[in-house]
Amino acid sequence: MPAGVSWGQYLKFMSCAVLSMMAGSQLVHMYYKPLEDLDRYIDKELQDASKTTGIKLTDITNKTISNK
Numbered sequence: 001m002p003a004g005v006s007w008g009q010y011l012k013f014m015s016c017a018v019l020s021m022m023a024g025s026q027l028v029h030m031y032y033k034p035l036e037d038l039d040r041y042i043d044k045e046l047q048d049a050s051k052t053t054g055i056k057l058t059d060i061t062n063k064t065i066s067n068k
Helices: 007-031 038-053
Strands: none
Touching: none
């Protein structure tokens, strides 16, 4: 195994690393809510892109199902 550790130590470390990454991402999404205003940013980018290109882009956020 890498760095001369046993399979047990390696698997223990990897499982702890994966679980801590999952817990960290869950906490970020619970407290900071980064996806809450995603639809607003998508609409703004679509409007900006349609202004610069002159092509009317479809509003994809109105097609998504909102769970509000």
